[in-house]
Amino acid sequence: MTITHIENEKLSMQIYHACQSAGYDDCGIISFEDMNEYILRTKERIHKIPDSSALYQYALHNLEQLQTQFxxxxxxxxxxxxxxxxxxxxKITGMYAKGFFISRDSDKNGPEYQQKLQLGRWFDKNHIQWTGAIKDRRANIWGLRQAAQAAGIGIIRRNNFLYNEYGSWVELDGFLIDQNCRLYHDKHFQPCPPNCTCCQQACPTAALSAPYTLNPARCISTITTFAKGVVPKELDEQQIGVWMVGCDACQDACPFNRRHDWSQGRDFPGLEDLIDFMQPENILSANEEELARRICPLTADHILPEDAATLKINAQRVLRNQKAKADRRQD
Ligand code: SF4
Ligand code: SF4
Incomplete structure (x- = not known):
């Protein structure tokens, strides 16, 4: 075990084990003061990429709000x-971002999400006041990557993703409790190699134009989800390539992820059954009600059922881009 610093030891360790029983692979506990680094880094980002200001101002506001509301x-x-x-x-690699479609949040009735709910029941049973996004949307904590780094369970790399010892394919959840507990780890993560720019070079839209920055408006992940498939004027739609939902390019290119073999592991519940339906031509011919029911819930809340038309817009663009590529090959 890598735990180095602990306060209120008995309860902190009980929480650690309760998190494991709820299917989590790791857990740390920090104070609000530990988020000061996050505030600093977020202000730096606003300064470096003014276009991202609205999003990051909201992130700063979120932290203040949490302390006011709870x-x-x-x-x-x-x-x-x-x-x-x-x-x-x-068959869906390079088209659908992995982090969404194997998210434990993707199917709220599925076994992975239901196991998470055990943690809330454990807090209740132990008379601990708590909240978190699984209970109250207002308790959605922004800056969880920074929080995880502060707790020592991961490192934020230049592509902005949090990595544990196996790579960046992690999902984070945050909870607030009324008890003073602390649990920090010391895992000694190797930093990014000094001259590595693989992630920046792999970014098709230059959304990742410098380390630790991001222009969300140019990011394929944003364009194919929250922006409802609308490609901003400054980009050529061919830069989006065949991404239907999300984008993994800056993570797949990273040497700290390359060792992972995605052909191994257990099946994510229900995903295999949808693979044919997820092909762009089938998305295009499906009706929106079916997309809202079968695909939107798998996007970890990035495309809401009422925005199912986004999937059709993305599918049309992917098919155009595939055709353009095939035509270029023939010339
Ligand atoms: S997710 Fe894709 S578009 Fe967004 S920064 Fe990474 S590589 Fe660029
Ligand atoms: S690709 Fe290189 S610079 Fe980017 S996150 Fe990975 S190691 Fe760091």
Missing amino acids: PWARSIIICLSWLGKYRYPP
Whole structure:
């Protein structure tokens, strides 16, 4: 075990084990003061990429709001799920971002999400006041990657993703509790090699134009989800390539992820059955009600059922880009 610093030891360790029983692979517990580094880094980002200002101002506001809305909160628990335990089907690789479609949040009725709910029941049973995104949307904590780094369970790399010892395919959940607990780890993560720019070079839209920055408006992940498939004027739609939902390019290119073999691991519940339906031509011919029911819930809340038309817009663009590529090959 890598735990180096612990306060309120008995309860902190009980929480650690309760997180494991709820299917999490790791957990740390920090204070609100530990998020000061996050505030600093977020202000730096706003300065470097003014276009990202609205998003990051909101992130700063979120932290203030949490303390106002939940004044009883004394500690932040960060729980990590390692998604590399699932295999990822080759037929949707490079088209659908892995982090969404093997997210434990993707199917709220599925066994992975239901196991998470055990943690809330454990808090209740032990008379611990708590909240978190699984209970109250207002308790959605921004800056969880920074929180995980502060707790020592991961490192944020130049592509902005949090990595544990196996790579960046992690999912984080945050909880607030009314108890003063602390649990920090010391895992000695190797930093990014000094001259490595693989992630920046792999970014098709230059959304990642410098280390630790991101222009969300140019990011394929944003374009294919929250932006409802609309490609900003400054980009050529061919830069989006065949990404239907999300984008993994800056993570797949990273040497710290390359060792992972996605053909190994257990099947993510229900995903294999959808692979044919997820092909762009089938998305295009499906009706929106079916997309809202079968695909939107798998995007970890990135495309809401009422925005199912986004999938059709993305499918049309992917088919155009595939055709353009085939035409270029023939010339
Ligand atoms: S997710 Fe894709 S578009 Fe966004 S920064 Fe990474 S490589 Fe660039
Ligand atoms: S690709 Fe290189 S610079 Fe980018 S996150 Fe990975 S190691 Fe760091």
